[in-house]
Amino acid sequence: MQTEKVVNYIVHWLKDYATQARVNGFVIGISGGIDSAVTSTLCAKTGLDVLCIEMPIHQAESHVTRAQEHIKQLKEKFDTVSDTRSDLTPVFEAFKNEVFFDGDQATVDMALANTRARLRMTTLYYYAGLYKLLVAGTGNKVEDFGVGFYTKYGDGGVDLSPIADLVKSEVYELGDFLKVPESIMNAAPSDGLFGDARSDEDQIGASYPELEWAMKMDEAGKRAEDFTGREQIAFNIYKRFNTANKHKMIPIPICEIPSNLL
Structure with a gap:
């Protein structure tokens, strides 16, 4: 893969799309994983506004630490990057108090995991509407078109998908080129939807x-x-x-x- 040319192509594509849509930039959820790190960096390289949002819901501390490290690095490199934090744990707990649980525990756990993703999607679109931004998706080709490893109307609910034509190994190539923090490059991929450190491989x-x-x-x-x-x-x-x-x-x-x- 011609990494630098791919990076430049995606950045140009992002900027052109945003310009045509007459928006100010992008909003993206930062999870502490490689996909959101690469996507947010590509968005930042457009020179347009980029709002990075942490949205913890009983989040594993390692995910939080990596997300904050990446956001700090982005803000040091790009003047157009800003961030905010929406702790959705109370919202999630309030939701759980208003629904009933039926079926086996694994089914309930999966339904609640998908609920986390959909609460985050709602938060991203709130800020997108507030600041006239596009929601940038973080799915890669294997997740989006291979195994469907994402939540419908959750992390699958986006305005555009910059890295969805790249498989995971290619995303890592971009991450290395873009100097994504080593803590993220070395971390096992995880969707972070269960409040623990289980990896994607553990689930799949x-x-x-x-x-x-x-x-x-x-x-x-x-x-x-x-x-x-x-x-x-x-x-x-x-x-x-x-x-x-x-x-x-x-x-x-x-x-x-x-x-x-x-």
């Missing part, structure tokens, strides 16, 4: 290098029986997530009424 059952490989094999028309051992396991994991999360990756279905009924 496969690493991002494995998922990237499986995505390429799937696009090449390969099937599970073409592989053995760990490769077959990783491929099956990819296919299971890809199939189950297809509803996130395709347009919302519309019931088209036949003309003779109208």
Whole structure:
């Protein structure tokens, strides 16, 4: 990958899109992970306003520390970067008091994890409306179009996606070029939706290098029986997530009424 040229291309794309939309810049949630670090840096390089928002909900301390380190670094490098912090823990707890819990614990935990992401989306759009900004998405290609590892109308609810055509390894290449803090570069990827330090790999059952490989094999028309051992396991994991999360990756279905009924 021609890293510097890719960076310049994305920055130009971001600035052109924002100019055409007649907005002041971008708002982005900072999680302490590589995707939000790279995306926010790319946004900052446009020279437009960038509002970085921390939105902790019972957040693991390591995530908070990395997020604050990155924001501090960005503000030192770019005059147009500002930040704010919205502690959504009380909002989340108030929500839990107003709903009932039904089903097994794993189902309840997942529903609440997705609720966290949707509360954050609502917060981002509040500030986007307040300051005339676009919500910048942080999803990469494997998450957005491979395994669908994001929350529908949560972190999937954005105005534009600068890094969604890059797989995770390519995002890390950009992170290294952009001098993202080492603490973020070395941290295990995590969605931070469960209030602990569990990684994406813990939840999915496969690493991002494995998922990237499986995505390429799937696009090449390969099937599970073409592989053995760990490769077959990783491929099956990819296919299971890809199939189950297809509803996130395709347009919302519309019931088209036949003309003779109208």
